[in-house]
Amino acid sequence: MRGETLAARLAEPPDWLEDFVAYLAAHHCPARSCVLITTLSRLLEDEHPNHPQSVLERARRPGRSMGSLARALETFFTQRGLAMATDQDQRLASGRRKKRIDGAPAGMRAAVAAFAESMLRARDRARRAGTRPRADRTIESALAIVRDLACFLDTQRGKRDWALVDVADIEAFLAELPNNRARRLTVLGQFFRFARNRRVVLVDPTRGMSAKRYRGFRGRTLAITQQRALFRRWSADPAAHPHEALFGLLAILHGVSSRELRLLEVDHIDASDRSIHLGKRPHRVPLDPVSWTALQRSLHHRDTLRTNNPHVIVTRGTKADRRAASEAYMSHLLDPCGLPAKMLRTTRLADLVNTIDPKLVAAAFGMRPEGAMIYLADHLDDGRLPDHLAEP
Structure with a gap:
């Protein structure tokens, strides 16, 4: 009417x-x-x-x-x-870049802004050339690292000019997060090469620095008792949100990633053999009864929203269109458990890689063999030994 x-x-x-x-x-x-x-x-x-x-x-x-x-x-x-x-996505990305640039100290902010512009120009050239351009997230991550260095120099080293930075400053900054040394050093090398070309600095302090680090697996995994407690919560506790239960069970049993579940559509489900197609995995993934029940709960929750969105995970913000749930929504799904989603997938992959052939795991998950090899451990927790597995 x-x-x-x-x-x-x-x-x-x-x-x-x-x-x-x-x-x-x-x-x-x-x-x-x-x-x-x-x-x-x-x-x-x-x-x-x-x-x-x-x-x-x-x-x-x-x-x-x-x-x-x-x-x-x-x-x-x-x-x-x-x-x-x-161009809403571009506007939001521009705002995120500006926020990171403004976070740098005033005297060092101009160089960070110029570095951001150079990365955007390089991305435009890559698009015209048909090569792989930087994603918005990559650029924002690089700006965050340079901003953090600028704040570190200002607050802890008493330096407010890029020309005063030396190797000791870079080493002290990298030592704060040793697990991110390789990524941080790569970005800082890019920034200081840019700064040297622009005459912001006379010497590149990152030149000759090595990103070598211990190559063994150092990821965080869950103990068997923790896995059992989470399994009971997601399989038997009706208070757990359907999306939380589905994400948790698929991650801890099938090694599903946040992206794989976020992009899972209803058409990817085969009810005849209770299997689903996940991401780039070459074969359909058969679901166990508990995971299948959790999937049905999520589909029932989706039906209550009366949506035409093709995805399994539908939120109040996406029920009126066809977008997938946001990465931010997925990152907070497991907040009630106090665990990052990556830890569940890491636990499953580490268990599989250290139990069977890593190449078979890589083939089943659609990964590169070298990607699966990093989960090989040279140390075994006591809780994973046969004598401890039998304990309740």
Whole structure:
């Protein structure tokens, strides 16, 4: 009714208006649909043209979220080829880069900003050349490392000029997080080579420094007793959220990663043999009864949201479109257990690699052989010895 009233009030209603009203009715409750149509009416009745691309741009809100109406319009228009997607992701990435640059001390901030611009230009060249460009996350991670170094120099070394940095400063900074030495040193080498070319520094303090480190497996894993407690929680405790239970069981039993589960769609499920297709794994993964029950709980939870989103993990923010759940949502799913999701996958991979042939594990998980080899350990916890495995 609200859509018909709007169409009757417009002198020239757009051709897409009726279909968009039907789209809103299928993806939102009546009250929410009416609110969105009312907001849309203000855009269609102003002095600007009602071309889909123009309407989409005017519907966007400033800030981190472009608004429910803009998201609905973007999904509707792009699916039908009426408009191009917005640059919302680029705007958010720009804001994250600016936040990291502003976090550096004032006297060292200009060089960090120039380094960010050089990485963006290099990414544009890589795109034009058809090579592998840096992702936004890679650039943001590099800026965070340079920002952390600048803050370290300012607060702990009393240096507020890049030209004063020496090898001892870099070594002291790398010693704070020895596990990240290789990544941090790589980024700092890139930054100081850039700074030397720009005459910000006369000497590259990272030149000749080595990123060599102990190559054995040093990841954190769960003891058998911890695994049993978590298994009981996710298989028998109804208070555990369906998404938490599914993520936990698939990670601890099948080594699923956050990305694999986040991108899992309903079409990837084969009910005939109770198997699913995960990420780049070459073969379907058969599920045990407990994991299959957890998957059914998540599908039932998805049905309660009345969504057309094709993914198994659907949130309140994605139920109205076709996006996968955000990485931030997945990273906090296991917060009630106080454990990072990576530890569960690491535990499973370490157990498999140290029990059977690592190459077979790599083939089953769609990994490179060298990726599986890093989980080989030269030390075995007492809790994994046969005598201790028999203990309750």
